[in-house]
Amino acid sequence: MLAYIIGVVLFALGICISVALHEAGHMVTAKAFGMKVRRYFVGFGPTVFSWRRGETEYGLKWIPLGGFCDIAGMTALDEVTPEEAPRAMWRFKTWKRTIVMCAGSVTHFILGFVVLYLMAITIGLPNINPSTEPVLAATSCARPATTSQQLQDETCPAGAPTPAQTAGIRAGDKIVSVSGQETPTWQDVLRIVQGTSGPTPISVLRGNRTLNFTVDIPRVQRLTTDGQVHEVGMMGASTAIPPQYLHYNGLQGVPATFSFTGTMFAETAQRLVQFPERVPAVVSAIFGGERDPNTPVSVVGASRIGGEAVQQGLWVVFFFLLASLNFFIGVFNLLPLLPLDGGHIAVAWYERVRDWLRGLRGKPAGGPVDYTKLSAVTMVLVVIGGGVTLLTVTADIVNPIRLQ
Template identity: 70%
Template sequence: MAYVFGVVLFALGICVSVALHEAGHMLTAKAFGMKVRRYFVGFGPKVFSFRRGETEYGLKWIPLGGFCDIAGMTALDEVTPDEAPRAMWRFKTWKRTVVMAAGSVTHFILGFVVLYLMAATMGLPNAVVGKPQISSVSECVRSATTDEEYANPVCEPGDAAPAKNGGIQPGDEIVSVNGQRTETYADVTALIQNLSGPTRFEVDRNGQIVPLTVDVVRVDRPVTDPANPSGPQKIVTVGSIGVTFPSTLEYNAITAIGGAASFTGDMFVQTWQRLIEFPERIPAVVSSIFGGERDPNTPVSVVGASRIGGEAVEAGLWSLFLLLLASLNFFVGVFNLLPLDGGHIAIVWYERVRDWVRKLRGKAAGGPVDYSKLSAVTVVLVLIGGAVTLLTVTADIVNPIRLQ
């Protein structure tokens, strides 16, 4: 039941996001005086609708989208005589830009709100940010041949304690190792593992950069063998100083604002990277449909995201559920600014720049862009989008990404 509840709740969150996306278009259009004919959530047959003022509001049976019908979105759209003065294409370029970008901005705001609530109540996962801030300093560093020995070392007199003896304290943020900048704790770990002996560290302690010298020791550690993941662990010798990094970054109601803002920036960077990598990951999706192992980094559909959300709720991982919902909002917001709403914005500004250049040359403003000439491009984008959606939905049904 918890799984089903999680799936339904995540799907509901997506529906709310889409509804608010279209509401962003509607509210900004109304604020500027444009005429909004209809605002509907969903597609397909109509469930119900009602009219308030000049706008019809309604719900349709397929809750996988929605639309906001603004009179005269382009100069080629048919408008009635009473709509003509308030047709969208008649308004200033910046106003039309705001209206068309409002949907994506709504997704960004939703994502930020979700992250703020997480930060203020349960903290934000450091796995995404990778902040190299020390959460604890070990009393000793010992070799270990099992995970149990590594997690629970039994310290004896004379054991090395590099971080403790070197002056590193909980709360310090390691900013460099031997002069090399460390943006994340993964950077710190990667550098330390190859070192031995006295090493120069710089830590940020309450806003002050403090130089330290830490004697890195070489110890044995059990690790999973990449060549045989299901087999016995192998023992490797690595450099260690005896510190741990927080799995969760804690905030209060005030500091959560900055924490959520910083986290939002990191997620924007990751979202952009995922979009760039999107085409090269499609072959892996196709392979997974025909029995190949599903790469957890491959794209997922709304179906797959909802299933993961259900598993997160079933496992009690509400932070993962909320993080996934925020991530989806950022992805949809950025994606809409590329081929969808972004395409309309690009055309609007093309017309503006073109007319400015024509004015400089003493010519009259050109006519509106003929959207019908872009129909071939639109058809190609729709076919590609439909194919990708079909592939990801199929993969999420026959070979879904799972938490375990």
């Protein structure tokens, strides 16, 4: 139980640090361009302590959930003093405002990359492409196995057929085709062999020579990956089990992490597209339905999973989840919706394109967008976001996703 609590606290702390650094990204870039940063605080609620350095007040709030960076004049509607007016954010060039607004998400991306890189050179990255070359590690027998225990027992019973070995196939041979179908991976070999029976032509690469054999494949009762017992073809051969995690040295870890990060970005985008259709499953889970592990989780749910990962010693899951959450927050925050940073970026570029088109027609710039006209849309999105947050938090309390 203590390990679980420590895991929850550590994961929650990791999220808080991530969000605090998100706001720090806004602050650092805003200051670099000369914008006036009034305050930078970690947390919300009453102030625990604060101090002033230069023109910016720094501090800590009692509720350690996020933070904020107060930049003078983020929009033209924000009140600024005469002293602040020349340095109001909305007065700066569009590209500078874009960089400041993107800096928070970029910080999440950097944090996620750093976490994955440290995993790559220490505990390893998950092997997301476990397919292996069909190079045989050993030949054995074709034996029935209808339970998990029997699957793990590799002892060949007396009289069990040895199809591959009898045909002349050896350990070290690379299977290149079965029944005339090419087999680039071991999974291809299994798929074809399990669906056939009787004399079957199999070609292998042994050294530099291609050899052709005819293997008499029997049908046996086997417990398959769907948890059911089926009669399948079996040739009596095995290959090396692909590693669950891939380890790299400091130099190899950089391209490996970039590649893995690209895969995670693609998965994150896919999850965002599927997000609305998974919300009903969250509602069902609240009222007793089985919780789908692919449904959205809140910070509460993610912290609980992080706690379980630590409790079970699954640090790979802990850090992978932390990196995934950073990528998700970073991408989500760039959606062109107010009040997200992506919404402010969209408004800034709308102004830029609008003024460019007005210039082509000989008209003056149109001035800053009136955010009051967007307040109704913003409020609707805030209410929807708040509702989804409430649903996921409730589901994560009454029917949480658990590690198996």
